């Protein structure tokens with residue numbers, strides 16, 4: 001059977017869903033193909049369930065940091081209740097709600113594995129879908145499993161198994177020190193596991209250096225053994241079901257489960273890329289309008305620009321708009337910050353890491369700005385010195401850094417680390433994307449006594 005649509009989207013994760021919706025909003029037809037669950041990694045094995053695993057611990061901590069509330073906290077985390085809440089936020093791994101949404105916005109869903117079989121043509125099950133205008137690959141990514149001796153037969157967890165765990169292991173070893181490793185070490189330590197983190201390349205090594213210091217110290221205070229520089233070279237699942245990790249120096253780390261969290265690999269292995277002259281297994285390279293060639297687009301994790309849901313959805317809106325514009329013969333604005341250019345991917349990517357303390361960042365770090373040849377000034381401020389944060393929590397500790405492009409007098413980077421800093425991030429995202437000149441920011445007066453008074457303190461420090 002053959003069906004024809006204006007646009008065929010492969011992968012119904014957060015990105016694919018949004019591409020299809022945007023295309024339909026623009027007056028074209030779109031069909032979407034999903035081989036697993038509509039909603040993708042984010043809904044069932046990533047963003048939502050991980051944050052549900054972390055949130056109860058964060059709420060408990062917050063209450064314990066405020067005298068008066070602290071006295072009302074008389075127990076510990078209820079692990080079973082946390083896991084039940086996680087199940088609910090993963091929709092019990094059922095996608096009826098999201099499938100119904102697709103139907104409500106007029107996007108037919110084809111269940112099965114989609115494979116490109118030639119120009120503008122995709123096979124799914126026994127059906128051939130042809131696209132009048134474009135095929136969009138939004139197939140996302142999977143956990144990368146390194147070539148470590150014994151690892152593949154040791155039933156190690158990837159983020160999927162960790163996120164969906166039915167019980168908390170007594171001892172959890174983690175290979176990796178990035179975002180997944182740091183968040184999962186936090187969650188499982190707070191849920192009662194003895195966690196050992198084998199952070200070969202450091203903890204959150206791409207963030208500002210003060211981030212690693214604070215998150216590492218906090219993990220250690222929770223009892224996590226953070227092994228900086230430790231490299232796993234062999235793994236073995238023992239007869240008693242424990243797992244042994246051998247380190248490069250010969251030491252052995254024993255645990256009940258092992259989580260491998262060292263990055264992602266694109267879901268392009270079995271996508272038919274060879275039929276159109278591309279290499280299976282590669283990340284898809286795109287231009288600033290997210291186009292691979294004149295009929296093929298790639299959005300979300302699979303193009304490797306930014307592996308974050310919100311940024312993928314930004315790309316999705318853009319891909320939808322650009323396909324509609326090209327189909328209608330409308331002008332394309334792919335100049336920086338133009339409607340059809342994914343400029344924010346390069347200049348202003350916000351990210352919150354939900355560790356304790358939270359890490360919220362957007363734009364460049366000091367090191368990245370310097371490497372980009374920008375004449376910068378780095379402005380630091382101690383979040384504890386702000387009335388709003390002292391009110392927020394007793395013994396509040398936190399730090400903020402603003403990176404100023406001295407030639408243009410605009411902010412190009414911002415990092416916050418501290419309890420509940422996540423919601424402060426968007427102000428910085430707006431300042432960076434709008435390129436608000438610093439003299440104008442003086443007129444953006446933060447309300448007293450909020451932690452946002454940080455903005456005033458940073459400007460005062462800058463002008464000193």
Ligand SMILES: Cc1cc2nc3c(=O)[nH]c(=O)nc-3n(C[C@H](O)[C@H](O)[C@H](O)COP(=O)(O)OP(=O)(O)OC[C@H]3O[C@@H](n4cnc5c(N)ncnc54)[C@H](O)[C@@H]3O)c2cc1C
Pocket residue numbers: 010011012013014015016033034035036037038039040041042043045046047048050051112113114115138139140141159163180267270271299300301302306307308309310311312
């Ligand atoms: C543990 C973890 C926590 C995370 N937490 C956050 C967070 O808090 N905030 C955040 O912004 N990001 C977070 N991320 C990143 C986020 O999950 C991804 O950036 C996001 O899911 C990417 O969306 P996507 O639609 O590109 O891909 P995916 O969500 O991977 O969706 C791709 C979809 O395509 C389907 N598919 C693949 N190949 C085919 C095929 N051939 N045919 C049919 N269907 C196919 C898949 O089944 C899947 O449903 C986290 C990631 C992990 C691993």
Ligand SMILES: NC(=O)c1ccc[n+]([C@@H]2O[C@H](COP(=O)([O-])OP(=O)(O)OC[C@H]3O[C@@H](n4cnc5c(N)ncnc54)[C@H](O)[C@@H]3O)[C@@H](O)[C@H]2O)c1
Pocket residue numbers: 146175176177178179180181183198199200201202204205231232261262263264307308351352353354
């Ligand atoms: N809150 C959030 O926004 C959030 C949460 C989780 C995941 N994510 C996204 O998911 C993606 C995947 O996360 P991740 O933590 O798997 O990847 P990552 O790229 O953030 O970190 C992987 C880390 O593993 C290290 N590493 C690589 N090979 C190794 C090896 N053989 N042994 C030990 N360490 C090794 C790397 O140096 C790196 O620090 C990230 O890009 C992130 O953006 C986002």
